[in-house]
Amino acid sequence: MDILDDGPEASKTGPSGNTPEFTVSEISGAVKRVIEGEFTRVRVRGEVGRVSRPGSGHLYFDLKDPNAVIAAVSWKGQVARMQIRPEEGMEVIATGKLTTFPGQSKYQLIVDDVEPAGAGALMAMLEARRKALAAEGLFDPARKKPIPYLPAVIGVVTSPSGAVIRDILHRLRDRFPRRVLIWPVAVQGQACAAEVAAAIRGFNALAPGGKVPRPDLIIVARGGGSLEDLWGFNEEAVVRAAAESKIPLISAVGHETDTTLIDFAADRRAPTPTAAAEMAVPVRAELATRLSEMQARISRATQTRMASRAQRLADLSRALGRPEAITRPRRQRFDLVADRLLPALRMVVVRKRAAFAPLEARISPKLLQTYLRVERDRLAGLSDRLLRAEQARLTRAQDRFARLAAMLQTLGYQETLRRGYAVVRGPADQVLTSAATAAGLAPLEIEFQDGRLRVLPSDAPPPAPAPKPAAKPRKAAKTPPDQGSLF
Known part of the structure; x- marks a missing residue:
C-alpha cells in the first residue's frame, strides 16, 4: 500500500486500529495520478468499436482487440484537426494519453490523432x-x-x-x-x-x-x-x-x-x-483554323453545285429547241388573221345597223313623251290614294284616343272625389285602405277634390288635464266657551 501511504490523509486512523480511512474522491484522485504518471503519451492499436457523435461535437468510441476494450474520447477541437475520423470496424492507431473518469470509475484514452493501421485497412474501408x-x-x-x-x-x-x-x-x-x-x-x-x-x-x-x-x-x-x-x-x-x-x-x-x-x-x-x-x-486557334477550313469547304461545295446545276440546265435547254422556231408559226398566223379582222368588223357593223333600222321607226320622242305622261298620271293617282288612306287612319286613331280619354276621366278617382269621397295617405305617400293600418301612423294626409289636408288620428289618447292647485286648509271652528249647566 505504498500508494496509499503517500496520500495527504495517510495519518488518519479509524476505530479498527492503524488502518487509514479515505474518501471516494481521494481514492479516485490517487488512481488518476498513478495512471497519468505511469502513461504519459501512448499509441494504441485496435479496432474501432462503438462510435458516438453527440451534438456537442465531441467524439466517443471504443478501441478493442480480442481480449479487452478501452474507452476513447476526442474533444471537439481535436476532432476538427483529425485527417481521418474513426469509423466502426476500422483498424487504427490512436495517439493520446490515458486518464480516468471519476464519474463512472473507469479509465479512458484521450485521443488527439487517429491514423489507419496501415494502408491496407484504409483501402479496405x-x-x-x-x-x-x-x-x-x-x-x-x-x-x-x-x-x-x-x-x-x-x-x-x-x-x-x-x-x-x-x-x-x-x-x-x-x-x-x-x-x-x-x-x-x-x-x-x-x-x-x-x-x-x-x-x-x-x-x-x-x-x-x-x-x-x-x-x-x-x-x-x-x-x-x-x-x-x-x-x-x-x-x-x-x-x-x-x-x-x-x-x-x-x-x-x-x-x-x-x-x-x-x-x-x-x-x-x-x-x-x-x-x-x-x-x-x-484551342481557339485550332477552332478558328477548323472554321476557316469548313468555310472554304462550304464555298467550294457551293460553287461545284452551282456549276453542275448550270451544266444540267444547259443540257436540258438543248432539248427544248430555239424560241424563234416555236413562236414564228404563231406570229405568221397572227399576221394572216389581222388582215382579215378589219373587213370582218365592218361587216358586223353593217349587219347590226340593218337589224336596228326596223326598231328605229318604232321609237320616237313623241311616243316616249306619251309613255312618260301615262306613268306620271298613274303615280299621281297612287299618291292620292295613299294620302286619303293615311288621313282616314289618322282620323280613326284620333276618335279612339278621344273615347279612351273620356273613359279615363269617367273611371278616374278624381270623379270619385267629386262625389264626396277622400283618399287617405300615410307618411310615405302610400294609400291606406284600412283603419288598422292608419292607427299606427301619424300624421296622415287626406286628399279631397280641391286639395290635401294633414291630420292626426282621432283615437290618440287625449292629453292629461293639468293638475288643479291644492285647496287651502279650512280653519277649525272655534269652540264656544262652556256656559255651565242650569241644573
Missing part, C-alpha cells in the same frame, strides 16, 4: 464505401451528363492559394479565355469534405441570369498527395454532391495514378488539373 455507393447507382454511367463544347462560365472548386488554380487559369488563357468563378475551399483536412460539398451545391443553387452567373461547367481540382491527404474527396458527402449536381462536373483530384470516389461520381475524370482545363475548352 475505401473499397467498402465504393461498393456501397455504387449499389445506390451513384456511379451509373447513365447518370453522367455531356460536357459543354464551349462553356461561357466555368466554376472551379479548389484552394485559391495553391498552384492548381494558377495552372488551370494559365491553361484556359492559352487555349480559349473564359470567365472563371473560383469557390475557395480547403483541399485537405477535416473541413475539406464539408466545404467541397457545399461549393458544388452552392454553384448549382445559383439562379440563371442572376447577379452572379451560373457556371456551365464545374471543375473540382487538387494536386497530388498521399491517400490520407486526398481522403476528403472520398467522403460520402462529396460523392453525393457530385452525383446530384445538375451542372456537368469534371473531377481533377491528384495525379494520374490517384483515384478517389469523386472520380466515379463526376461526369468526366481528368488525370491532372491541367488536363481538366484542356477538357473544358477547345
Whole structure:
C-alpha cells in the first residue's frame, strides 16, 4: 500500500486500529495520478468499436482487440484537426494519453490523432464505401451528363492559394479565355469534405441570369498527395454532391495514378488539373483554323453545285429547241388573221345597223313623251290614294284616343272625389285602405277634390288635464266657551 501511504490523509486512523480511512474522491484522485504518471503519451492499436457523435461535437468510441476494450474520447477541437475520423470496424492507431473518469470509475484514452493501421485497412474501408455507393447507382454511367463544347462560365472548386488554380487559369488563357468563378475551399483536412460539398451545391443553387452567373461547367481540382491527404474527396458527402449536381462536373483530384470516389461520381475524370482545363475548352486557334477550313469547304461545295446545276440546265435547254422556231408559226398566223379582222368588223357593223333600222321607226320622242305622261298620271293617282288612306287612319286613331280619354276621366278617382269621397295617405305617400293600418301612423294626409289636408288620428289618447292647485286648509271652528249647566 505504498500508494496509499503517500496520500495527504495517510495519518488518519479509524476505530479498527492503524488502518487509514479515505474518501471516494481521494481514492479516485490517487488512481488518476498513478495512471497519468505511469502513461504519459501512448499509441494504441485496435479496432474501432462503438462510435458516438453527440451534438456537442465531441467524439466517443471504443478501441478493442480480442481480449479487452478501452474507452476513447476526442474533444471537439481535436476532432476538427483529425485527417481521418474513426469509423466502426476500422483498424487504427490512436495517439493520446490515458486518464480516468471519476464519474463512472473507469479509465479512458484521450485521443488527439487517429491514423489507419496501415494502408491496407484504409483501402479496405475505401473499397467498402465504393461498393456501397455504387449499389445506390451513384456511379451509373447513365447518370453522367455531356460536357459543354464551349462553356461561357466555368466554376472551379479548389484552394485559391495553391498552384492548381494558377495552372488551370494559365491553361484556359492559352487555349480559349473564359470567365472563371473560383469557390475557395480547403483541399485537405477535416473541413475539406464539408466545404467541397457545399461549393458544388452552392454553384448549382445559383439562379440563371442572376447577379452572379451560373457556371456551365464545374471543375473540382487538387494536386497530388498521399491517400490520407486526398481522403476528403472520398467522403460520402462529396460523392453525393457530385452525383446530384445538375451542372456537368469534371473531377481533377491528384495525379494520374490517384483515384478517389469523386472520380466515379463526376461526369468526366481528368488525370491532372491541367488536363481538366484542356477538357473544358477547345484551342481557339485550332477552332478558328477548323472554321476557316469548313468555310472554304462550304464555298467550294457551293460553287461545284452551282456549276453542275448550270451544266444540267444547259443540257436540258438543248432539248427544248430555239424560241424563234416555236413562236414564228404563231406570229405568221397572227399576221394572216389581222388582215382579215378589219373587213370582218365592218361587216358586223353593217349587219347590226340593218337589224336596228326596223326598231328605229318604232321609237320616237313623241311616243316616249306619251309613255312618260301615262306613268306620271298613274303615280299621281297612287299618291292620292295613299294620302286619303293615311288621313282616314289618322282620323280613326284620333276618335279612339278621344273615347279612351273620356273613359279615363269617367273611371278616374278624381270623379270619385267629386262625389264626396277622400283618399287617405300615410307618411310615405302610400294609400291606406284600412283603419288598422292608419292607427299606427301619424300624421296622415287626406286628399279631397280641391286639395290635401294633414291630420292626426282621432283615437290618440287625449292629453292629461293639468293638475288643479291644492285647496287651502279650512280653519277649525272655534269652540264656544262652556256656559255651565242650569241644573
